[in-house]
Amino acid sequence: MKTRFTTMDIRAVIAEINAKYVICVIAINNVYDIDNKTYLIRLQKPDFKAIILIESGTRIHSTDFEWPKNMMPSGFAMKCRKHLRSRRLTQVKQLGIDRIVDLQFGSDEAAYHLIIELYDRGNVILADHEYTILNLLRFRTAEAEEDVKIAVRERYPVENARPPEPLISLERLTEILSKATNGEQVKKVLNPHLTYGATLIEHSLIEAGLLGSVKIDSQVDAAQVAPKILEALQTAETYMEKTENFSGKGYIIQKSEKKPSLTPGKPTEELLTYDEFHPFLFAQHANSPYLEFDTFDKAVDEFFSKVESQRIDMKALQQEKQAMKKLDNVKKDHVQRLEALHQAQEVDRVKGELVEMNLPMVERALQVVRSALANQVDWTEIGTIVKDAQAAGDPVACAIKDLKLKTNHITMLLKNPYVSEEDQEEEEKKDVPMLVDVDLGLSAYANAKKYYDFKRTAEKKEHKTIEAAGKAMKSAEKKTQKTLKEVQTVTTIQKARKVYWFEKFLWFISSENYLIIAGRDQQQNEIIVKRYLRAGDIYVHADLHGATSCVIKNPSGIPVPPRTLTETGTMSVCYSAAWDAKIVTSAWWVHHHQVSKTAPTGEYLTTGSFMIRGKKNFLPPSYLIMGFGFLFKVDEDSVSRHRGERKVKTIEEDMEDVSSRAAELLEEGEELIGDDSSNEDQGEERAAGDGEVDEKIKKADDGASELAAPSRNTQNPGFKKEVTTQGEVDSQEGCDTEEKTEIPSAGSAVDQGSKGGGVPSLPQPKRGQKNKLKKIKEKYKDQDDEDRELMMQLLGSAGSPKEEKNKGKKGKKGKGKDETVRKPLPQKPPPKPRTVEAAVKKTETGGEEGDEEKQPGEEGCAAEQEDKEDDLDLDNPGAEEAETLLTSLSGQPHPEDVLLFAVPVCAPYTALTNYKHKVKLTPGAQKKGKAARTAVLSFMKARDASTREKDLLRSVKDTDLSRNMPGKVKVSAPNLLAAKKK
16 A cells, blocks of 8 residues: 655655645644644635645645544644644745755745655654754754754755756666566666656656566566666656646545355455555556546545444454455364264275285285294394295285384285276276285284274264364354454444544543533643633642642533542542552632633743632542443433433432442442452542641641642653642631541441431441441431531532522622632633534634733644534533533443443543443552453453444453553452352
8 A cells, every 4th residue: 555655756746835825824823732743734714714734754634624633732743733724835846856845935045845755654843934943843964974864953855855857868777677687577777766656757758668577587688678667657757747736636546355154145345445645547457446536636635534443444444355365264164073983984995995805915924924923033033034934935925015014004005806906907996905014913804903993983983073073164154244343333424423622631420410521731731720720610639749629510510429529539549659659638629710821920830730719618528439430322212311310319319229329339348350460458548538637738828829839641741739828828718637637438328417315317337338338327417407508518519508608699709718718710602502513613713802811932832722612512502512521421321322432431430320331440459441341341251231232342442441540450240250260
């Protein structure tokens, strides 16, 4: 398959880009990077937009497809933005005849050049008007004397480009051909010496009346064929001239692959895949299937945009062929076994008949040898006696060909005595003398009977093999059909799989149907707060090194329930240093308007750092218990069955659910898989909570609280927490550390308390739960409604009575009062749901007006994320749209549901309570990749797993399974080992 541009391709695409974009005076709007080698250049003018895609060492063309951009622009992309933004694309040219493209932006001394090398490993170089290198992808040292150093502040050697060469002379062509190896193809011999490319040379040879695959022949004089080949090269030169101002069409040559079929008589299906792209339809491809496009630029764009999808198809085809090959091998093995059994029968039958026909001779030979052995004649001497008898012409001795006295056998050459020599010549193939082993312990007749017995045994075995063959072949075909179906199913699912915008981050859906997103590193934390933290949302963080910034998406604007707050706090703590250190501590939450990127005077906030103003609402201590499971995407008709699966529960519902949930969290009889470490001491885990907080709050004068540390995932060691303070922390009524650590888990039944000191009736507890329930009842026996209300105030989810009273009043500044209550910061109005057209418009223009100010060095980072999925899903939809999307992702698929694909999820274990497929994760020693694969294996072997669910689980890529796990883990679940053994 063709994978990169030739010189002819470069000339053709440059001509089209110049005609489309340079003439119409279009300026660069932005630069994005897809990966470390591929970049998008967005060009824009009023009522016109375009995107040029460049890939180092491979290609350059405009594109109409949506390409996934990196979350944060690379350093090279940022440098290009700085120098190229708003500059007009003035020229696109090729440097000499090399595969190097020079894009010029601006003119005269204000010009900048973007140089793309499309050969070898490739390179992309940003240079000024004098070609002084400002930045580049790959540095190159001067390894030889003629090489030039390519580095920043060095001058790019534009003058070193090879100038266009005249047509090769006849003498030079003859010399090249005469030095070539005999039998080598002419196009391969000429290609290194010419700029046309092997494809154009082959086409030109065909046009000149030669074979495209013509080879060098030592018997033919090179001087005789050189003129004909020179004529072909003149044709190639005319094609190169056509690309100077190319305005033709583009062609994609397709390759046909036969798909295997199990059904006899059914025609095999044909799979067409893209193989090559060209600006002309060459002669060698005239009979091949091809696609025609209006321009070569569009053909290249189509080719590379579909390559990944076709790779999936080709991989599936190879798997199908492999499955069919296994089936063919089973059939061939079966045929060979039957043939071997049939041949063994025939040989044994002939040997038995020959012994029977030569009974006197065989009996005489047996007597002679037995007599010698009975007289204790030496074995060597017996051999000598036989040879002497053979020399004397004894027919019995002549029939003995070998003495196998160690096994008590002799080998005799026997033939049919009833066939004359003349008849034997006619039936030479039928009655051939044969070597037959004769047992000295049996008579001649018994030896014949032995061979007949062998024949009957082989015949019975053949019949049994034939009888079993039908079942074996049916089983093999059934297995092959299953494999083919699985391959097609997985391929279809992978193509249909929709990647949601929030999967770029750490995420989960709470047990009350709220979407929670968190950053994997400080850059993602920055993006989450600046772009995704909207009015009504909640910001959750923890005072721990490495704790991630979490945002609870709340488009409805109603107060977020306590359980969701607690689950989000658990997430923030688990994705921190607390996971490896096994520290139990608390997280806290604030409203969206309390999070600011404005630093105090004279201070600077680093990437991922934010200023928190006002009171922080601390949550109860979080257990380090995460879960791994799967959500299934259901179709529109099935969504109605899953409404209410995740909802805010009443106190009664919570109390009814507490026993099963508590047992699942703390069950002692659960089994572990893949755990290489010893069991951790639970007491150690509980005791480590106090006094392990990363840094204390510093105090200043103006009453604002500390800065939320630049959070990041624990997978990035070495990033130290920086704390910038602006003032004294406002007092938190009833939220001191001692009281906070004693508050039980929010959202559980015991948080709500019980009226009159009693506990409502519970279902019959399972084994091992009675003591736990007894302790819970004893601990909360004195709690009444006022206590419960106070606890809810401490959690902050129910709102503060003081806030109710102060609503609408002008707050006064006073010591010990919450700044947020007295004087709320101005809030942005809730954003309106956008239409599809508005979303697409935003995507194309690179952002909305009024974006938050960006820190130095971060220009445009928020604009990186404008993709249509964000706008149409949960970036900022209405509450109803968000709820519908989340409801369509269910952890409890019904048998009648139509399941589209599966999404792996890693979340606090309480959020996975109702999931069909889930395991518990705690800090451990097992690598997360192996842990994820082991968990999926257990899901596949579950009794209640349907065939469709297994197909969906099988289609999930290994890289997507474990990417959200917090670190090394211990996987556990009830009866997991039993499922694994099955």
